[in-house]
Amino acid sequence: MMKEIDLTIPPEHINDSCYIKKLVLEKTKKEPGHIKILKRSIDARHKPVYRLKVAVYAGQEPEKEKFPAFKNVSVGKNVFIAGAGPAGLFAALRLLQMGIKPVIFERGKDIDSRKKDIKALDSSKKLLNPDSNYCFGEGGAGTFSDGKLYTRAVKRGKPHQVLSLLVQHGATPDILIDSRPHIGSDALPGVIKSIRKTIITHGGQINFNSRITSVTVKEDKMVSITLNEEELLPCTALIFATGHSSAGTYRMLQEQGVELETKPFAVGVRVEHSQQLINSIQYGSSPRPEGLPPASYVLKSSFGGRGVYSFCMCPGGMIIPASTDKGELVLNGMSPSGRDLPFANSAIVASVSEKDFGTGVFDGLKFREKIEREAFNVTGSLIAPAQRLTDFVSGEISKTLPSCSYVPGVTSFPIAKLFPHYVTEALIKSFEDFGKKMKGFLSSEAAVLAPETRTSSPVRIPRSRTTLMHPGAEGLFPCGEGAGFSGGILSSALDGMKCAQAAQNFI
Numbered sequence: 001m002m003k004e005i006d007l008t009i010p011p012e013h014i015n016d017s018c019y020i021k022k023l024v025l026e027k028t029k030k031e032p033g034h035i036k037i038l039k040r041s042i043d044a045r046h047k048p049v050y051r052l053k054v055a056v057y058a059g060q061e062p063e064k065e066k067f068p069a070f071k072n073v074s075v076g077k078n079v080f081i082a083g084a085g086p087a088g089l090f091a092a093l094r095l096l097q098m099g100i101k102p103v104i105f106e107r108g109k110d111i112d113s114r115k116k117d118i119k120a121l122d123s124s125k126k127l128l129n130p131d132s133n134y135c136f137g138e139g140g141a142g143t144f145s146d147g148k149l150y151t152r153a154v155k156r157g158k159p160h161q162v163l164s165l166l167v168q169h170g171a172t173p174d175i176l177i178d179s180r181p182h183i184g185s186d187a188l189p190g191v192i193k194s195i196r197k198t199i200i201t202h203g204g205q206i207n208f209n210s211r212i213t214s215v216t217v218k219e220d221k222m223v224s225i226t227l228n229e230e231e232l233l234p235c236t237a238l239i240f241a242t243g244h245s246s247a248g249t250y251r252m253l254q255e256q257g258v259e260l261e262t263k264p265f266a267v268g269v270r271v272e273h274s275q276q277l278i279n280s281i282q283y284g285s286s287p288r289p290e291g292l293p294p295a296s297y298v299l300k301s302s303f304g305g306r307g308v309y310s311f312c313m314c315p316g317g318m319i320i321p322a323s324t325d326k327g328e329l330v331l332n333g334m335s336p337s338g339r340d341l342p343f344a345n346s347a348i349v350a351s352v353s354e355k356d357f358g359t360g361v362f363d364g365l366k367f368r369e370k371i372e373r374e375a376f377n378v379t380g381s382l383i384a385p386a387q388r389l390t391d392f393v394s395g396e397i398s399k400t401l402p403s404c405s406y407v408p409g410v411t412s413f414p415i416a417k418l419f420p421h422y423v424t425e426a427l428i429k430s431f432e433d434f435g436k437k438m439k440g441f442l443s444s445e446a447a448v449l450a451p452e453t454r455t456s457s458p459v460r461i462p463r464s465r466t467t468l469m470h471p472g473a474e475g476l477f478p479c480g481e482g483a484g485f486s487g488g489i490l491s492s493a494l495d496g497m498k499c500a501q502a503a504q505n506f507i
């Protein structure tokens with residue numbers, strides 16, 4: 001017999017199984033057999049506590065997590081996949097489950113080679129490889145990401161399926177129970193390598209250094225792809241999951257006659273505080289109470305009908321250069337599994353739409369590129385324009401800058417100059433609002449770095465709701481964040497699995 005009960009646990013007892021057992025006994029009035037934690041969340045509305053949902057078993061063992069089986073697909077039908085990010089890799093895993101051979105083409109390198117390019121990028125402030133960087137290469141933008149794994153897009157599928165596959169490939173089982181699961185940029189590469197091993201040992205293929213430079217559609221049907229401008233391959237089913245950083249790929253698609261659409265997105269800055277300050281604001285004490293993780297926050301506001309919100313908040317993390325082309329500067333954030341670095345950073349972005357940048361297919365993309373290029377041109381390198389938060393809000397140039405985590409370095413610059421006035425105005429008003437919501441947030445010791453421009457895609461590759469194929473290209477399955485159908489690791493992975501399912505119905 002199994003019974004589910006809810007428990008409230010003081011943080012200092014969260015890892016104390018005797019304490020939890022005692023609480024179960026008090027609640028059920030029976031000596032528990034096995035106890036399994038099903039869900040774990042932090043309630044910090046008052047004095048922070050953990051809320052647990054536990055299953056209490058009498059006379060039976062808890063069920064173990066059931067991992068899916070993969071078939072050997074060395075012979076038989078195949079489906080091509082463009083991009084080895086979360087969408088592409090999870091499409092491949094789903095195809096393996098269904099007995100179909102995934103053949104992945106990824107413009108970047110395998111993780112170990114990619115790590116070397118990232119090291120060179122961080123230290124040189126300039127040496128950017130347009131095929132191998134924080135966004136491109138094995139695992140896509142998900143590899144050196146923060147690895148936060150939540151989504152509100154549950155309509156896209158069952159998040160548990162993705163979390164379970166991640167655990168099957170070496171991620172901590174905590175992600176199956178935490179309300180805000182997190183893997184960390186140090187642990188993600190191992191998980192991605194393990195996924196590669198599954199794909200290859202079951203007969204699938206991953207081709208690195210293989211950029212799709214042309215997609216040929218004839219009579220509204222996928223016909224072929226070209227790799228690296230030289231190798232032509234016949235192709236009738238292609239899951240197209242190239243992410244939203246590959247501007248050249250969007251342009252290539254349009255040149256090949258594949259219809260695209262513009263879409264709203266968001267631009268803004270990264271704000272960074274000391275983690276201690278965020279802990280004391282959120283938990284009311286610093287150092288943080290025993291048993292609680294480094295604190296995070298979620299903030300939202302609006303100004304003149306424009307939404308402004310925090311995005312990809314990284315407690316105990318660092319800001320990184322996420323540029324993918326020479327001559328552009330883009331920032332993002334990540335954190336290791338322990339979230340034990342001294343800083344807390346988050347994107348604070350304002351939504352922008354066709355009303356701001358125009359209705360042309362690439363007007364949003366051009367708007368993004370202009371900001372990124374101007375930010376790069378401030379120093380002609382990946383050194384980031386920065387200001388003290390209070391100076392950004394009051395419109396003053398910072399004479400000195402607080403220390404921050406961004407390895408290539410920062411330079412004092414009036415960040416307002418990088419954005420249209422309506423974006424700056426919305427950001428400033430929202431920072432004032434956030435300062436009221438979180439006392440101490442609007443601090444002169446906080447740094448603002450710019451720009452954060454890649455929270456979501458500025459372009460959509462349309463697809464049919466039923467077949468998931470492009471309306472003008474049978475066999476082409478626009479997929480993941482770059483196609484405009486997901487945002488983040490979990491929803492991109494779910495979309496990959498959904499496209500794999502649709503491809504199975506097609507081939």
Ligand SMILES: Cc1cc2nc3c(=O)[nH]c(=O)nc-3n(C[C@H](O)[C@H](O)[C@H](O)COP(=O)(O)OP(=O)(O)OC[C@H]3O[C@@H](n4cnc5c(N)ncnc54)[C@H](O)[C@@H]3O)c2cc1C
Binds near residue numbers: 108134139245490
């Ligand atoms: C630093 C950082 C931190 C992040 N942190 C988080 C987080 O904590 N949680 C979260 O949910 N999300 C996070 N994200 C966002 C998340 O990584 C993306 O939403 C997700 O990776 C999108 O998945 P995708 O597969 O659609 O695209 P991508 O991950 O962008 O993968 C696309 C792949 O396609 C390849 N490609 C591009 N063009 C071509 C071509 N023409 N031919 C062949 N291959 C091509 C690219 O090299 C890339 O590997 C973070 C992103 C970054 C950069």
